[in-house]
Amino acid sequence: MRVLIATDAWRPQINGVVRSLERMYEAGPAHGVTPQMLTPEGFWQIGLPSYPDIRLALATRRAISKRIAEFKPDHIHIATEGPIGWLTRAVCLAQKRTFTTSYHTRFPQYVAARWPIPESWSYRFLRRFHGPAAGVMVSTATVEAELEQHGFERILRWGRGVDLALFHPRPVSVLDLPRPIFLSVGRVAVEKNLEAFLSLRLPGSKVVVGDGPARADLQRAFPDVTFLGTREGEDLASIYASSDVFVFPSLTDTFGIVLLEAAASGLPVAAFPVQGPSDVFAGSGAAVLDEDLRGAALAALRIPRETCLELASGYSWQSSADQFYGHIFRIAQQARQAQNVTTFATVHAEEGPARERLRA
Structure with a gap:
């Protein structure tokens, strides 16, 4: 299965969103998936106003459509609500492609901390973005309940993990500072x-x-x-x-x-x-x-x-990837079944008049 993951958050950014998506990309082959990232890489970019370290892609819908056509994905997951996310969403809707999204940041509260924009406006913006998705992946029960209160539907749980091989206690301190x-x-x-x-x-x-x-x-x-x-x-x-x-x-x-x-x-x-x-x-x-x-x-x-x-010890990236790709497999299968039913109905609808003409 070929899965395209579209995201505005990517290297050189260092944050939880990037780390999570990197892990899902790495876990793809073990789940029988050929993943590909659609990121701002390869596009002209500008810095986010008030936050120049975050680069926004100056992409076009045509360019995004070309990238999608070249990869020929069986499923598309849209991870962020930035330019890459909106353009990928537009292509999916135009081509009647099934897609999933994920919600990583309390965007309304994030915006309110920077600008005098009511949270209700931000939630309206987010409902419009995530509304057509076959599933919206969130990390916790609290986020799920919060989004449901604001009218979101088809919410799926996608937990996170930690690299226990890297993060563990060590006998020697590298910080020579007064304690604690x-x-x-x-x-x-x-x-x-x-x-x-x-x-x-x-x-x-x-x-x-x-x-x-x-x-x-x-x-x-x-x-x-x-x-x-x-x-x-x-x-x-x-x-x-x-x-x-x-x-x-x-x-x-x-x-x-x-x-x-x-x-x-x-x-x-x-x-x-x-x-x-x-x-x-x-x-x-x-x-x-x-x-x-x-x-x-x-x-x-x-x-x-x-x-x-x-x-x-109760968290692992393996279980996180199991959830992520499990949702995608299920939704992709449902989309195929729906497509088969539609095709069957269309064929039979076209065969009816043809048989009538033959009888005449």
């Missing part, structure tokens, strides 16, 4: 609510891994914080394992893969009691979720690392 070390990893942007973490009165050290448009301002405002920039692979995993508490101040993430990476590294989590952290850590004892983020960070120091490791 409170860590945050992710995009350094206003919607991540990092200031809520950086402004806390905490002992020891605060460390931020990641980059983004808010980094320069935050570094000036909080000179006592260690900003390490973007880190990946073994380097990132070692930083997780060298810290004492992972602080996740975001109010808008639907899941937060960094939460699983922290837990897999034996790192307890402090966060607000919002969707994402609540879905991941419910009843696990591996996190402290509280409106008092300072109190949560200090309380998390008492959580045994074994509790965090036990939580992380």
